[in-house]
Amino acid sequence: MAGLQLHGLTKRYGDFHATQNVELDVKEGEFLVLLGPSGCGKTTTLRMIAGFVDPTEGSIRIGGKDVTLLPPWKRNTGLVFQNYALFPHMTVAQNVAFGLEMRGVPKSDIGPKVQDALDLVQLGHLAGRYPRQMSGGQQQRVALARALVFRPDVLLLDEPLSNLDAKLRHEVRIEIRALQQRLGITAVMVTHDQEEALTMADRLVVMSDGQVRQVGSQRDLYERPASRFVAGFVGRSSFLEGEVRDGRFTTAGGLTLPCDKPMRGPAVIALRPERMTVAAQPHPGSVPGEVEFVSYMGGLIDLHLRLSPTDLVVAQVSNREGSLIPELGDTVHVSWPDATAFPASDPHARGH
Amino acid sequence: MSSITLTERRKLRAQGLTASGLIGPATFIVALGVLGPLLLLARYSLNLYDPRELMISAFSAQNYIEFFSDTYYLSTFWTTIRISLLCTVICIVLGFPLAYVLARTQSRYKNLMIIGVVIPLFVGNAVRAAGWMTLLGSRGFLSVWLMRLGITDEPVEIMYSETAVVLGIVAVNLPYMVLTLQSVIESIGRHIEEAAFSLGAAPMVMFRRVLWPLALPGTTAGVILTFILAMNAYATPVLLGGPEFRMMSPMIYNQFQLNNWPFSAAVAFVLMASTLVLTVLAGIMTRQKFRD
Incomplete structure (x- = not known):
């Protein structure tokens, strides 16, 4: 050895x-x-x-x-x-x-x-x-x-x-x-x-x-994935593409989020579906989204949420008593505790 | 029988009909074209020969006794076996490395390489032997160049010798051996070799302990094929061996030409039987080897 x-x-x-x-x-x-x-x-x-x-x-x-x-x-x-x-x-x-x-x-x-x-x-x-x-x-x-x-x-x-x-x-x-x-x-x-x-x-x-x-x-x-590739390969991620300017991240579809990373220019934010919080009512830091697709897998439910014309994310909710199970076309409010932003010039984006 | 349902019985009958339909024609040709002449030869070999009356109907072992009591015939017999064994051994020794490379190459020219091995088979034995004659004769290409380069002073005569015959037979048989061995080696996964290497076996040890034992059953097929071809070689010994060199097939033909059908039939049977016995022996030996 x-x-x-x-x-x-x-x-x-x-x-x-x-x-x-x-x-x-x-x-x-x-x-x-x-x-x-x-x-x-x-x-x-x-x-x-x-x-x-x-x-x-x-x-x-x-x-x-x-x-x-x-x-x-x-x-x-x-x-x-x-x-x-x-x-x-x-x-x-x-x-x-x-x-x-x-x-x-x-x-x-x-x-x-x-x-x-x-x-x-x-x-x-x-x-x-x-x-x-x-x-x-x-x-x-x-x-x-x-x-x-x-x-x-x-x-x-x-x-x-x-x-x-x-x-x-x-x-x-x-x-x-x-x-x-x-x-x-x-x-x-x-x-x-x-x-x-x-x-x-x-x-x-x-x-x-x-x-x-x-x-x-x-x-x-x-x-703490080091790149978009890792974020996509280990576990699941949804990606939002946009630009960081003056501490704010803005996507082409007009979605605006705070970004505390000291970076500028084109960027990508990776979101873990299982870290998302979905509620019927707006709550601090939440963004509204329309339910585009519901994938019911028994214990877990995947919700495909459209946040803007160009931004689609997947949120996973557990199927428990009292859980919100939205229908197609419903508008829900989604938030996430932390999100990892990467420069969009990340050369390892391939594959996802 | 009563437990078999009607549909099952129908199925059985259909299969039987199809099978007999498929093997029927071939069986018929084999029976008529091979077994018939063989039986006829067997009968002839027991007849007697008289220079004036030619074949005399009899039931005698005279021809066989003559063959095995005459050193002239016996030496031909042993020469044939010796040459065939030698050629087969040379084919294994030369063929295995070549087959190994063909089997393991990742080159995109692999198919071309295989065609390169097969191409000599496109040339008939007699034509090939003629080629060897121009190459090996005392005024042939090889001899002339050896003299020109000052390596020898006198013409080199390789033609009309055992060496020339062995060379010629090996050239004919090598492609068969290589192709057989190649498919054998390909069927042994590369990972098996790598496993042996990673366990600490150097290449020669890997060959001896893993590759060779695994290739042996398939190698037997190649050995049998080339041995039978060598035992029955005709054109090569006649053209390259010259009048002094004798092997069995040419001798059978010579006896036929002398109109001594009974004796040549007997020689043919000796050749066939000895080939069969040695082939079976090779099969048994490798199977035992493979078991332990």
Whole structure:
């Protein structure tokens, strides 16, 4: 177990930057999740850590040792793939033993270690099976045991849950996280699923277009997104576009709001649907809006509210006794406690 | 039977009719065109030969006994097996790396590369052998250039040797081996290899422990294919091996030309049986290997 540092990690394919100047410091025992849409460079980053992609520039240190130029088989990383990648011609026990054999562990020690690792993922009783005789969830647990048995410096997980059905995904998710915490192993996981990322990570890294957009805890990203992209990617946001002048934000549709950020010029305000307060009567700081669409989802109701000819926001209200459930065409009054404003020149606006 | 409903029975009958309709024509041609001549040959091989009366109807193992007691025929037999094994081994050794690159390349020219492998098959064996003759003969391209470059003083004669025959057969068989191996390797996901690397296996260890065992069953298909082709090679040994070099297929034809049908039928059966036995052996060996 060891920390992991990525420094100025860049991968270019011709003119295309798969990753650009990625800086990350993963602490020992930390679970870091790389989150982003497809093509954002998260998988390339993981593959560079594993050693399958040579960085164009930058360095990778594992446990203080520079491994940038080491081939994959000389880095002590445990890798779990989306499609399990178990060796089909070996039994479960042989699969798990493989990494130990490669490390020259004495034969007499391999058996007990394999058994321990399989017990860890509750598959000790299936050691003699072949991968094809197991379900997807069991195969992914074997893959996990295989990657953990030799106590890698870093555990790397490449969309490990994507091939599992929804119910299994929840189970294996919790299992991976619990194991990682119990063993105190440093882990880096790649996913495009924000729920998965939020429930598993100690810290998250949001990437787009090959660059790290923000690093932080779940709360940091949700409450203090650094850019419009992050605000749109982590959780849901409605965006109001306009201009800031003399401490006031004005949209093209004529909506005017106070803005305390020291900024000027074109700007975007991100609003969380679940932070909005909707009432029948005007209240301090509220803005009137016409209900354009009602999406009734049982416990929660999404209201699409038109605040001006150009401004549409989504407000989410919980369906409780006494809650206001407006009808289409009603006028309601909506307010929000705080809103994050970004300069509109934010280059990461793509995707939302 | 009574528990089967009427609709089910109808369905069964329909399927039966369709299936027999589909396999019928092919079965008929195989029966008539392959099994018929084979049975005829089998019968001929038990007949006797007389230079004046040609074939004499009999029921004797004389031809087979003659074949296996004469060193002339036996040495031809062993040469054929030796050359075929050698060519097959060379095809694996040369073909596997090529097939691996073809299977794993991300290049957009992959299809062109595959066509490049297949193109030699567009040329008939006799035409190809003629090409080798102009290349390898004592006044051929290779020999002339070796002399011009001062590497040798005397003409180099590669033609009419075992080397030339092996070279020729490998050139014919290699595309079959490469194409078979390529699809085998493609069916083994790249992630499997990466998993082995990440677990600490260097490339050669990965090959030995993961890629090769997984490719083995498919490789057997390629081995069988190229081995059978080599055992039955005709044009290449005749044209590149010259009069002194003997393999089974040319020998069968020569016996036919001498009008000794019974003996040539017997030789044909020896060739067929030995090919079959070695093929089955290869299959059994790989299956056992794959099990452990």
